[in-house]
Amino acid sequence: MDDGELELRLNEATVEQEAIGPVLEAYRGRVERMLRLRMDPRVVGRVGVSDVMQDAFLEIAKRLPSYLAERQEWLAETGATQGPGEAERVDGGNGHADPTAPPPEGQAPDSSKRGPMPFFAWVRFIATQALAQVHRTHLGTLARDAGRDLPIEGGMWAGHGASSMMLASALLQSGISPSGAAALEEQREMLADALAELSESDREILFLRHFEQLSNREVASVLGLARSGASVRHLKALKRLQHALARCGMSFDPEGGVRLSADPPGAGS
Helix, strand or coil: CHHHHHHHHHHHHHHHHHHHHHHHHHHHHHHCCCCCCCCCCCCCCCHHHHHHHHHHHHHHHHHHHHHHHHHHHHHHHHCCCCCCCCCCCCCCCCCCCCCCCCCCCCCCCCCHHHHHCCCCCCCHHHHHHHHHHHHHHHCCCCHHHCCCCCCCCCCCCCCCCCCCHHHHHHHHCCCCCCHHHHHHHHHHHHHHHHHHHHCHHHHHHHHHHHHHCCCCHHHHHHHHHCHHEEEEEEEECHHHHHHHHCCEEEEEEEECEEEEEECCCCCCE
């Protein structure tokens, strides 16, 4: 769905909420993919992705009027023609600062100017909240039995960001051959240790770009960055990932996933 149609639907939904239906339906597959990637395997047998999806979309329907009202108020106050983050987060060549752009370093953001989240970022955020609630319910101290299958130490999927184990699992499934997968499984702990050297922000932006398959523009919206800042951060994180994997005798091709080197460390032992 292009920006023009999204804007039209959001404006129509201010008057008639049902108009947003096609937008939500278009996002359904992407939200489901995010949930499948981020759901802790310890709860998969207890709660299905479809259950989390249902909870998330019910919450979206409940909060939608407030979101649309806030967006409409922001448009009226700023004189913008598109919602926050739905246009380029740059000056635009007209000599006026973009009200959706992040504030200068060290300066607190002005929420009155930033406005509501871009719509996709908002939908995704509510879905992550629904997933976090599932994790709290089934992995909390009052539900210890759900955690017996795998140790909780290390945090695996339980946090909000991409952990080293989560990223390792995604890398292990990223387009490698069955024989390569078997070899990589043997190096799972080594891979997770290497990924643990990356910062949480590095792991998160790599996960968003390469496994949730968000565009640079969407990553910028989710992380609250300018597009140029998101792009630079992604390239630096990708470089650090390659360095970390090289020490394990691996490499990462964004188009084809993880590859083992011809003679990975420990191969002769």
